[in-house]
Amino acid sequence: MSYTILRDVCLVEGASQEGIRKGCDLWLRGGSIEAITDSRARLPLRGEGEEIPCSGLYCLPGLIDMHTHVTSPGEERIEESDDFRRLLAEHGRQALGAGVTTLRDLGGWPEVLLRLRAGAARSPFFPNLVVAGPFLTAPGGHPTIGLFHGLSALRRAATRELSEPEQARAVVDQLAASGVDFIKVVSTACLIVPQEEAQVPKLRPEIFAAIVAAAHAHGLKVVAHTMTAADVREAVRVGCDGIEHGIVCDAVEAACEPELLDQLRERQICYVPTLAAIEQLAPRFLEQAMQNARRLAEQGVLIGVGSDAGNPGVPFGAGLLRECELLFAAGIPPAQIIAGATSCAAEQLGRGGQLGRLSPGYQADLVLLRANPLEHPGHLRQIEAVFKAGCCVAARPASVFRRQHPSASFQESVS
Ligand SMILES: [Zn+2]
Incomplete structure (x- = not known):
């Protein structure tokens, strides 16, 4: 050699x-x-x-993007499509070209992602992948309507719509057996995409709790897609290990209740504000989301760096560089941002000894x-x-x- x-x-x-x-x-x-x-x-x-x-x-x-969707926007008949393979290759190329060598995928087609992860392990052809598998959500919850609207095969492959705790436990058991690295839960009734300002069905708290208990029994961490202060409080209360998007829809005061802050800090819960996506999808909330991220960072909460690439207007690679700039504009020091996109991220992913x-x-x-x-x-x-x-x-x-x-x-x- x-x-x-x-x-x-x-x-x-x-x-x-x-x-x-x-x-x-x-x-x-x-x-x-x-x-x-x-x-x-x-x-x-x-x-x-x-x-x-x-x-x-x-x-x-190499930079680590804590929040991406490698298989989005996928299409119907995923396995048979050359276009889809080209899309995946392009995502990998864009990420690597911008210095992003590891992607955490937080919602997509598990079979494809697990195969990609195996291929990318210590091979240069694609960024390292850390995979959560499908979105666990309420029947009709985000992203089954909206993002996946009209895409029935994608909806089936990339989401699990849960209506009973028993069913939730079975799904988590099955995902753990398939080898996922994380569990991703969507728990909010708030959709912020401007063209569909609506309430969506929200996962019932007892199902959310059942998911977290089952995942932890398998040694898997759970991260939650949240939008409001109430969503974050609930996610923390049921034992989630990571918060995605965080508090977007509420004023900064709602973000800083002392007990919530204590929990976030003590349990080292990583808060990933995905500002690059908020900027594209719901710019009217950007200022507020930035303020919330800064306030939490000042209070000692761990801020993760994730772009939500795979969403419209958020490219792989460049989306993460934009996220770093937005975190800086929000008032977070560069050293903290760089650590959040490298060493701290690797530790959150359980890869702190290799990456x-x-x-x-x-x-x-x-x-x-x-x-x-x-x-x-x-x-x-x-x-x-x-x-x-x-x-x-x-x-x-x-x-x-x-x-x-x-x-x-x-x-x-x-x-
Ligand atoms: Zn996302």
Whole structure:
């Protein structure tokens, strides 16, 4: 196995607080970071490999998008469609091109996602995937109407409409057996998409509680799609481990009740505001959602970085870069945002030992930037190159980095 050595690079630590480490040589081999040495020592490469001069470049761990829908907008007859395979490939390419090397999928076609996850594990062709499987929701609840309206096969594959606790337990047992990483629940009656401002059926509390109990019995975390302060209170009360979208429809005061804050902090519940999606789908709520995220961050609540890519107007990859900028505009410090999209995210996903940090033994998922992202998260757009599992999967034209084409094996991997 040959080495790739990135010479004299400036490391941006996923753990954030330490800031940056200048003058490092990063030794990559077999898809992992093998060593980090002082570039002044200039340890020679013996045997096969390549050395890439990286003076002036910043290197951070590949970004992790905590909220995406890889199989959206899917279509009917998913398994038979070349268009659908092209759509999946495009999502992967867009993500990798923007430095996003891991996606958490929070609602989609479980069979397709689990197959993609297996193919992407330590392979450069697609971002690492962490999969929740289908949306668990009320009969007729979000997203069965709205997003999936008229798409009966998609609705069947990507949602489970639950009306009894017993049924909920059986569904969670089945999903756990299939190998999902998370459980995703939709528990709100509030639809914010402007063209369908409506109330939708909401999951009954006893079913929600049954889902969480069953998931925890399998060692699976549960994250909840919420919209209001009441939704968040309920999700926390029944024992959810993560909050998606959070408090969007209510004023900031409703977000900051002391008992709720204590619970969020003490249980390290990750709050993922998905501002990039709010900006596209319901811009009139954006200001409020930003304020809520800032207030919670100031109170010590863990803020996750997720774009909700797969929704209209929220592209893979670029959607996460926009999310970082919106979190910064909301008043959250860059170091906290970078950690939220790297080391903290990996820990939330149970992958804190393999992903999200620049350390020996970690998977070599890297973003090389021409500017320091700790000065401004907008610098995340100044991409020189992206590595997934030690392979260069994207590079700026005229860069010293050469892209090794990752998508050749894609067709076989998804079919
Ligand atoms: Zn979503």
